[in-house]
Amino acid sequence: MSRTDAGLKVYGMSTSGNCHKVKLLLQQLGARYEWHEVDSADGQTRTAAFLALNPNGKVPVLQRNDGRVLTESNAILYWLAEGTPFLPADGWQRAQALSWMFFEQYSHEPYVAVARFISGWTPMDSPRRAELPRLRERADDALAVMERHLQAQAWFTGSDYGIADIALFAYTAVAGDGGIRLSLYPAVERWLQAVREQPAFVAMPLPDAQVQARFSASV
Template identity: 70%
Template sequence: MSPETVTVHGMSTSGNCHKVRLLLEQLGRPYRWIEVDSANGGTRTPAYLAKNPNGKVPMLERADGGVLVESNAILCWLAEGSPYLPDDAWQRALALSWLFFEQYSHEPYIAVARFIRGWTPLDSPRRADLPRLVERGAQALAVMEKHLQAAAWFTGNDYGVADIALFAYTHCADDGGFDLVAYPCITDWLARVRAQPGFVPMPGVSDDVAARLASS
């Protein structure tokens, strides 16, 4: 039986949303994408909040009306029974530990720095947070670099959900002010991810966002 077509509400230039699209493409699973401009209130409408009171993307809807939110939870549900999620309990727990790391120690700094530099005005008071975010994000990248000195992947012996999750904002970390040249193992890992079958790149940002990134 073919897998059901799922609907994903997402912002294409969001790493958290791109995770979901990348795995769906690599699984070859049918899906419908609904673009949501979360940076400009698209997740705060009454219709959206009725489905996801937390008002964030991505959001996945099943044909039966079931709704799943939180990007890494979506990854795990989609990957169940596939090579992208380990069957072994220990290996799965190790993969999950990297998913938690990504959301607690990585994304809050690397992704937020990227958002502030690209999606806030050049005179935004939030830009005062950038030095702290860069410092903490660099700590996360150092943890990843150390792991990759002895391992090829974060999901275990093979590429999978933890690699997808960490790729999402690491590959565009320079948008947040991080210089990946200082992390050669990460650079090599990013190339391995891009070489995986079914890989799709994140779409480019708009011209105004690109201009702010260049000016930051």
């Protein structure tokens, strides 16, 4: 029996890129799973019940039917993709995919995702908005690295689409919400469209109207 036929439960916030990447891979694997919506912006990851699943108080969380739990979005992607075309069999290519996934969590997500969060989920008078210019500058640095790679290569997971692409896609696709200009990166834009054209692709849902209004006001 495949690990994706094991009645998985996933706890996540649908408008979070870290959660969406897990949902996207599950959909593309044709997996059987239950999605449990958890609004981290509303404090739902700080309840006793959730902290019993993940003491770190973050989504996503994957739970197997035997009760075992896996946290951290890219670790979940790796476990789900093992033995599938979404993770290269060749050791060198696999390491290259992992290097891009580490890049995503260390050099990309802390700037692209945080700029989006501050733009949409904090009040317009929040002192955190003073961070936005620096976050956008660092986000541009990350996108420039991706642009150079994509000028010579089609994907980040080796010769084919896979989990490194999914990891980087989730927040790159919504970088504009944080005031980051994707139009400066034509190779990145071509790659984003190529990801959207993959079989069983599912888009991240839009956040509520109040959040969207803050995105527009923050640009």
